[in-house]
Amino acid sequence: MLSILGAPTASHCDGSTRRQFLKIGGLALGGMSLPQLLRAQEASSNARGKTISHKAVIMIYLSGGPSHQDMFDLKMDAPKEVRGEFRPISTNVPGIEICQHMPRLAKMMDKFAIIRSLYGGADQHASDMCLSGYPIGPKGRQDNHPSLGSAVAKLQGSVDPAVPPFVGLTIKTRHDPYCNPGQSGFLGQAYSPFQPDGEGMSNMRLTGTSLDHLRDRQQLLAGFDRFRRHLDASPRLQGADVFTQKAFDVLASSKLVEAMDLSKEPDSLRDRYGRGDSSPAFGEDAGPHWMDQFLMARRLVEAGVRCVTLSFGSWDRHGGNFEQLPVQLARLDQGITALVEDLHARGLDQDVSVIAWGEFGRTPRINAGGGRDHWPQASCALLAGGGMKMGQVIGSTNRLGEVPQDRPVHYQEVFATLYHQLGIDVGNTTIADPSGRPQFLVDKRDVIRELV
DSSP: OEEOOOOOOOOOTTSOOHHHHTEEOSOOOTTOOHHHHHHHHHHTGGGTTSOOSSOEEEEEEOTTOOOGGGTTOOOTTSOHHHHOSOOEEEOSSTTOEEETTOHHHHHTGGGEEEEEEEEOOOSOOSSHHHHHSOOSBTTBGGGGOOOHHHHHHHHHOOSBTTBOSEEEOOOOOSSGGGGOOOOOGGGOGGGSOBOTTSHHHHTTSOTTOOHHHHHSHHHHHHHHHHHHHHHHHOGGGTTOHHHHHHHHHHHTOSHHHHHTOGGGSOHHHHHHHOOOOSSBGGGSSSOBOOTHHHHHHHHHHHHTOSEEEEEOOOOOOSBOHHHHHHHHHHHHHHHHHHHHHHHHHTTOTTTEEEEEEOSOEEOSSOOTTBOOOEETTOEEEEEEETTOOOSEEEOEEOTTSOSEEESOEEHHHHHHHHHHHTTOOTTTOEEEOTTSOEEESOSOOOOOTTTO
């Protein structure tokens, strides 16, 4: 029970006093009062930039399915209708070449690892596979399995009571499976991601309370009052105990709000990441070119978040492949290299894993519209950080980029590796489903030994 103590005041229309409704039950705050939490937050405010005490993962979903042949697996010996218009460039790791439109990455290849032989995706335009290891199945989204973020929230809990362990930055899209930030599956709503722009949490924001107000202690207490009255008056929020808990956890400290305030970063660093906005890339129904989210992800994991998910770009290039890709490859190149460079500069490269990938690859043969169609048979992934072994390429596809040839790697093996780097042994760890039956986190539980 968290009690915010003060002198009793007049009753409200529901008969409760201010003292009564400022008592918030079930917040699992370890017996700390709000003043204690605020003092702890202030005492730790200077710790930003130091090595964090937890492991974390940043998951970047390339919505629509990126073309492996035009990014990391160019086939220059293939016929023209397969190899396309792009050319490879050398990287700072001898023998590794990538697309010409990713020059920043080429100069930092020693801090990245590429998987060229990824398989196991379904022909589904959805983030499910990339965030959970499971496609949409008979039991629904993610086949009712928890996403990595939800599983980690269940198994490891919060680093800080005022900071949710799992945050989803994915923007809303008309095609709903694109904007799945990582669902909780059979774990239920208690382990769903905190979404700063999600409908559930937006309904719980303190009306009229700005970022500056959240920093002000008196305004914070007044905000609690307004928030509770709004909660009591809204039929849509009746029984929303999980969201209420999350909202009050967040409002008990300004730590999460501060982490999302990018104005605290110098302009030079923000320019290095790039800016962008929440508008869908190319006006299509997919992720944005919002490089700010890479920086926000770094700030969030520093604040105590264990898993951050975001979507980036529109990669479903059935047409205009070679006109559109140079634009978003350059933006991805800027954003992800800034993120990894920043993690290394801040001493976080051993603790924070980064994964960028899509739901499937693209057809080897270019179609009549100058694009590539869906191709679940082979795909690619880009990894960094987490204490993994970088500066390497894992696996290969055949001459035309059709299927894995050497060292096939399943999506779930990547998840097994990410869990391993988070300190979770997928070979022995289970989570009970609603029937009490223990469920493994993934079916394929071999980690990628080349990385660990």
